[in-house]
Amino acid sequence: MELTGEVVINAARTRVWIALNDPAVLTACIPGCEAVEQVGPLEKTARMLVKVGPVRAKFSGRILMSDVVESERCAMTFEGSGGAAGMARGRSQVELSDEGESTRLHYTVQASVAGKLGLVGGRMIDGAAKQMADQFFNAFQLHLAPAQPDADKLPTESKAPKSAQVQPLVTHSRSEDMTVAGATVTRQPTSKLTDDMEWLRVKWFAMGVLATAIGVWLGAQL
């Protein structure tokens, strides 16, 4: 199973990096996660309940980081055992880059599932992995950048927090649309204007228009 994706997270790169490595954040954001523990500088253990359809499989595993470039990229290998359900192992690569004040996160995952889960669930693995990745990134973004209250009600002081929801680029939509996978949205270059709310609103409006335009263009290509 191979999965690639990109998300833009509305937080600075260092913050994103720290959060990605924080066992508490991972516990909160990984779907079904019960515990993540740091057991060495590059090593974590994790326990999670995988819930896909009728399956409820408890996995416990180990994540080992390598090729670490602080705040920029790392590779991870992981393996986990689901008891009677089977085993999973794989590798992933995460790369962070700046996008104005936000961070573009690019990930690739290769994984294989062995045992009964692999046999029986094999045809679902791609879909399930994608779903879990989307759930993780949605939760991760909410954690780092909680949703903005209604823009009209915002105070106009310049110290208003830079918090607004970014839609992940890989979205699951309803039966009418197929997922637009791995789309890249290039943002307009930002200028050095002050960070007051008016500028934020303009930025988000522009993002929305751009995303819609790209979505329509992509839709026409597919």
Place this chain on the structure above:
Amino acid sequence: MASLQTLQVEVNGQAQVRSVAPRQHLVDFIRNELGLKGSHLGCEHGVCGACTVEVNGRIVRGCLTLAVQAQGGKVRTIEGLSADGDVRDLQDAFVRNNALQCGFCTPGMVMAAKELLEAKPDATREEVREWMSGNYCRCTGYQAIIDAICETLAERAKNSSSRPSEKVSV
């Protein structure tokens, strides 16, 4: 942890009362509690058909039925079906056509075919093959099994003027 249930069920015409664990499926109950070894376990997840038995007049996967789900019902295994003589002609056709070698799949095959004979008395060979695709055989290559069923269908059709076909009702 899990409490036992009292199961009352009629099996091959005989009333049975037993204490069962909820997790025990029907074939384990039939084989281990009642000693009826004719029903077999192959995959235990519903794809091989070796466990096919009849509950309340319809074939089911015995491995995908809890024993407790048969509460108050009627179960018939290959032993009962044989004893009742419903498909004597089908069983003879199996023997004539060499439609069994090791015999592991055979009870499930006969059970599945029995319902076909009832539900689709004018089935074509293609329809027979589709119907029986839920039962796996590792020995015969299937042709002889299909031959035996088609022969039985033809024989019954020929004799159908003397006995009305029994359709399985909804």
Place this chain on the structure above:
Amino acid sequence: MKSAAFDYVKPAAMAELFELLQSHGDDARILAGGQTLLATLNMRLSEPKLVIDITGLQELRGIHQVGDRLFIGALTTHTEIENSALVSQHAPMLTMAAPHIAHRAIRNSGTWGGSIAYGDPAAEWPCCLCAMDGHVHLQSPNGSRKISATDFFIDLYTTALAPDEVVVGADVPLASQADWFAFDELARRHGDYAVAGLAVAASFTGKVAQRVNLAFLGIGTIPWRARRTEALLVGKTLDLATVEIAVASLKAELDPLPDLTHSPETKRHLATVLARRLLSAAHANRSAIAV
């Protein structure tokens, strides 16, 4: 292998079911036909503490006409639908689809509601419901609601079911003289999970299609309506040229997810094979009628 141990209860009333669901949450599983659940338990892919057998709830049974819809109760088995005269008259697509579901022994136990609640991407009933613009009926301790099938199936094994809700049935529109239905699926062996499947719900004036709903199974994580291709077919006769236009549109519109043994390209191709077959069959049928 054998399932892990669990407790078993068979409520006699909906109120009892809701109480049990409330107190046990995800530690309990609902058992209707059990054809998915028991396989899962036998393989220990799930180890619930409690199994709640709902087959005693008579209000979940039955097939009947309600106004201009045909309502099928959640506990109706696949075989009952296969054999039902009401279904064959008012919702013939379901009669066509039923024999494709697994095998007879499984159809004798498996249920309409179970298939809908799980929403497997290769399941037949969710696909048929989406093709026919069916409604799923849900009940919770707070009351009942109805939701369109295309809104009910959201993502892989993810439906609009709230944690305290159960599927009590689903309805479909009654077929009219102008309607034409078809269903077909492609699998490596009969009864396997389909690689791709297509449900067509169309209505015609003579040979001209007024509406052609195309719902695919096995292509995405949920039943997928080919809306752009559907729009192209409105007001057209489904002759060879139009069918080819539809196939070209499908090739562009479809974005299949692969599975272990089939690439997106294979799935896309198989989907167009089905479209050609069924759309040509529609045309042949309407040409024979509309003389």
